[in-house]
Amino acid sequence: MSTSPENPERPLLAWVRDRYPIAQFAEWAKHKTVPIGPGAFWYYFGGITLFLFFIQVGTGILLMFYYKGSADTAFESVRFISAKVPFGWLIRSVHAWAANLMIFSVFIHMFSVFFMRAYRKPRELTWLSGIVLLALLLGFGFSGYLLPWNELAFFATKVGTDIIGVIPVIGEPIMYVLRGGEEVTGSTLPRFFALHVALFPALLTIFTAAHLFFIQLQGIHEPDAWKAHPEQRKTMPFFPHFFMRELLLWLITLNILAVLAVFFPAELGVEADPFSPAPAGIKPEWYFLSTFEFLKYMPAHVGPMEGEEFGLLIISLGFLLWCLVPWIDRGRGRAMTTIVMVTGMAILIFLTILTYLGFVA
Amino acid sequence: MRGFAAVLVLVFAGLASTVTADELPGGECLKCHLEIEDTIAELWKDDVHARAGIGCDGCHGGDPTRDVNELAKRSGSGYQGEFTAQEITLSCGGCHGDIEYMKARNPLLPVDQLEKYWTSEHGKLLAKGETRVAQCVSCHDAHGVREVNDAKSPVYAANVPAMCAHCHADAEYMSDFDIATNQYSEYVQSVHGKALLEKNDVRGAPACNDCHGNHGAAAPTVDAISNICGTCHSYNAELFLESSMASAFKDKSLADCVACHGKHLITHVSDEWVGDKPGTTCRKCHDEGDDGSDLALYFTDTITSVRQSFEEIEDLLGEAEAKGMDVTEGEDYSEAARQGLLQARTLIHSFSKPVMEDKVTEIAANQAAALEVGYAQLKAFEDRRRGLAISTLLLLLLTIGVAIKIRTLPPLE
Numbered sequence: 001m002s003t004s005p006e007n008p009e010r011p012l013l014a015w016v017r018d019r020y021p022i023a024q025f026a027e028w029a030k031h032k033t034v035p036i037g038p039g040a041f042w043y044y045f046g047g048i049t050l051f052l053f054f055i056q057v058g059t060g061i062l063l064m065f066y067y068k069g070s071a072d073t074a075f076e077s078v079r080f081i082s083a084k085v086p087f088g089w090l091i092r093s094v095h096a097w098a099a100n101l102m103i104f105s106v107f108i109h110m111f112s113v114f115f116m117r118a119y120r121k122p123r124e125l126t127w128l129s130g131i132v133l134l135a136l137l138l139g140f141g142f143s144g145y146l147l148p149w150n151e152l153a154f155f156a157t158k159v160g161t162d163i164i165g166v167i168p169v170i171g172e173p174i175m176y177v178l179r180g181g182e183e184v185t186g187s188t189l190p191r192f193f194a195l196h197v198a199l200f201p202a203l204l205t206i207f208t209a210a211h212l213f214f215i216q217l218q219g220i221h222e223p224d225a226w227k228a229h230p231e232q233r234k235t236m237p238f239f240p241h242f243f244m245r246e247l248l249l250w251l252i253t254l255n256i257l258a259v260l261a262v263f264f265p266a267e268l269g270v271e272a273d274p275f276s277p278a279p280a281g282i283k284p285e286w287y288f289l290s291t292f293e294f295l296k297y298m299p300a301h302v303g304p305m306e307g308e309e310f311g312l313l314i315i316s317l318g319f320l321l322w323c324l325v326p327w328i329d330r331g332r333g334r335a336m337t338t339i340v341m342v343t344g345m346a347i348l349i350f351l352t353i354l355t356y357l358g359f360v361a
Numbered sequence: 362m363r364g365f366a367a368v369l370v371l372v373f374a375g376l377a378s379t380v381t382a383d384e385l386p387g388g389e390c391l392k393c394h395l396e397i398e399d400t401i402a403e404l405w406k407d408d409v410h411a412r413a414g415i416g417c418d419g420c421h422g423g424d425p426t427r428d429v430n431e432l433a434k435r436s437g438s439g440y441q442g443e444f445t446a447q448e449i450t451l452s453c454g455g456c457h458g459d460i461e462y463m464k465a466r467n468p469l470l471p472v473d474q475l476e477k478y479w480t481s482e483h484g485k486l487l488a489k490g491e492t493r494v495a496q497c498v499s500c501h502d503a504h505g506v507r508e509v510n511d512a513k514s515p516v517y518a519a520n521v522p523a524m525c526a527h528c529h530a531d532a533e534y535m536s537d538f539d540i541a542t543n544q545y546s547e548y549v550q551s552v553h554g555k556a557l558l559e560k561n562d563v564r565g566a567p568a569c570n571d572c573h574g575n576h577g578a579a580a581p582t583v584d585a586i587s588n589i590c591g592t593c594h595s596y597n598a599e600l601f602l603e604s605s606m607a608s609a610f611k612d613k614s615l616a617d618c619v620a621c622h623g624k625h626l627i628t629h630v631s632d633e634w635v636g637d638k639p640g641t642t643c644r645k646c647h648d649e650g651d652d653g654s655d656l657a658l659y660f661t662d663t664i665t666s667v668r669q670s671f672e673e674i675e676d677l678l679g680e681a682e683a684k685g686m687d688v689t690e691g692e693d694y695s696e697a698a699r700q701g702l703l704q705a706r707t708l709i710h711s712f713s714k715p716v717m718e719d720k721v722t723e724i725a726a727n728q729a730a731a732l733e734v735g736y737a738q739l740k741a742f743e744d745r746r747r748g749l750a751i752s753t754l755l756l757l758l759l760t761i762g763v764a765i766k767i768r769t770l771p772p773l774e
Contacts, residue, residue: 036773083687090745236773244770248763255756262749265685 033235037223042112052102059095069193071186074149093261118221154272289358386416388425404505477577521568547626587617600710677735691734698727
């Protein structure tokens with residue numbers, strides 16, 4: 001092993017340095033900065049989401065050591081994980097809570113980006129890749145919810161896939177492929193398992209890499225006011241200043257996860273029985289509650305359309321507009337910016353109220 | 362539109378009635394009786410015999426091809442309008458007791474009804490000339506005879522108690538027969554009556570005929586009681602008949618099951634029935650301090666103790682579950698113990714301490730296992746809390762370390 005004359009006590013570093021241009025990377029990292037504007041705190045939520053994703057990967061791999069993804073064995077294997085595997089309950093509970101916190105964190109991240117207008121040129125693709133990541137995380141949540149194969153998850157999946165089936169033209173084929181037939185059955189579980197541990201992780205890795213690559217390439221968005229008043233510009237080095245603060249929040253997040261896992265461990269409930277009637281009060285996970293409630297309030301028919309079809313059309317149009325926000329508000333007119341911001345605030349309040357109503361319903 | 366619908370209804374209704382009248386056997390008799398709106402003719406439409414192609418002349422004789430009353434019922438045609446009670450049994454029994462005749466028409470139907478009837482209390486009295494007793498049409502009706510499994514039939518399981526009560530609950534009607542009339546009022550309050558009449562358990566719950574017999578209806582003899590109850594409660598009967606109590610009951614001419622459980626008013630069994638205290642069932646025969654009373658005391662103490670343990674198990678598992686712990690295994694053990702308790706209650710009919718001891722040992726093992734799971738889960742919860750405290754402390758130290766490091770970083774420009 002070779003040594004470096006500059007660093008005689010660190011032979012491994014010297015060995016790497018001799019072969020790879022890490023000095024350039026170190027130089028880049030040294031000069032990487034983060035703007036410290038009025039909303040700087042919200043920047044940390046992207047990193048928190050990434051940290052929770054790493055926890056999900058770690059705990060997910062550990063769960064796969066024991067999980068058996070078929071209708072005959074899934075429930076018992078999860079029970080075995082919770083009851084018999086050393087720290088199995090902890091791994092499962094952390095996985096379940098980290099999933100929820102990750103989606104919560106990514107929502108905060110998205111709305112903070114929105115209200116700071118960080119989606120504007122040249123960050124349109126960062127915005128779009130972020131929306132794809134949100135959709136993938138929701139897909140992770142939906143597919144993972146069924147895996148314990150308990151009664152609640154079974155019927156929630158049935159309701160969820162029913163909603164997909166309402167989408168005109170493409171809805172039914174998608175529902176059929178997801179379910180592996182006309183109904184949610186034992187054939188559905190391996191499909192959701194495959195999506196959860198193979199397809200979604202692969203896509204998430206690709207889009208996360210693209211998302212981070214865009215951010216590194218273009219830097220973090222700076223407050224608009226700095227353009228007019230460059231003297232107000234203030235930054236902090238990413239290493240170590242920002243990174244240490246991010247680390248602090250990661251430690252706090254980890255502790256919150258531990259508390260939730262100990263005091264509110266993931267429940268298992270009753271094994272799914274496709275032939276039993278649906279129990280009362282079936283609800284999806286909290287992040288789908290607003291959609292669920294919105295569709296519930298739809299009348300039976302709106303003009304020539306079914307109420308649910310109309311509701312889904314509204315949601316789809318809203319989602320499309322949300323994707324197109326960077327092109328709607330290009331920062332050229334104050335009026336359009338105000339309209340977009342007020343609309344965004346109204347959407348946030350609307351989603352919060354519907355989620356609350358879903359909880360208390 | 363509404364008028365057109367009304368016409369359609371009338372046309373179809375007319376067609377329907379024509380078709381029914383034409384298809385039913387009965388010939389000119391039926392046509393005539395339908396025209397005069399005779400209820401007998403209306404009932405006949407739903408009669409099993411009519412559906413089997415048997416006409417009015419099958420029982421009443423006469424000539425159904427004649428549309429003039431005098432010719433149809435003329436002398437020499439064999440016509441008989443009304444029957445005496447005795448004649449009814451012989452008329453029905455004439456066909457239903459004919460093996461060859463019935464084999465050709467309904468081979469699954471028994472052919473011993475008349476034979477049994479003459480062994481029943483009803484039949485015996487009728488043979489003596491008492492005509493106020495039940496015969497075939499008293500229970501089955503005359504012209505609207507339906508199959509037993511037809512819910513509209515008076516002999517459908519759920520209708521049987523009321524049908525029997527029609528005579529047996531009528532104190533005035535029964536006054537000459539020296540028989541109680543409270544059977545029905547007691548039966549409706551019994552577990553059997555509630556199961557049959559309130560829960561409509563027509564397959565499981567017994568009606569009058571299930572214990573007394575159908576065509577051979579009679580009060581069961583003392584010797585027959587355990588066989589009758591044992592038809593459904595077979596294990597209880599088996600335990601009792603093999604126990605020392607069976608011969609003791611026989612010596613005292615006690616009716617096995619009935620002596621403790623009652624007859625028509627059989628209520629839910631309670632653990633309080635067993636014991637050595639005055640008012641308990643055992644004290645009907647046993648005195649305080651004798652062997653039987655001591656055994657009863659052992660039974661009651663044992664079952665009370667087992668029941669109290671369930672309270673402790675429920676509290677413990679409930680506490681662990683409320684803390685988010687998985688107590689499914691404990692619930693499985695508890696359920697096994699509950700099944701054991703049910704079996705132990707049945708084993709009382711063995712009147713054997715060793716038999717009960719074996720079962721109690723099994724119950725106690727399951728209860729102990731359930732408790733063990735509960736305590737283990739509570740301990741596991743405490744361990745988790747301790748682990749959380751340690752990990753929180755470590756994370757706190759790390760957090761403080763990072764915070765100190767942040768404060769020692771060069772100030773921002």
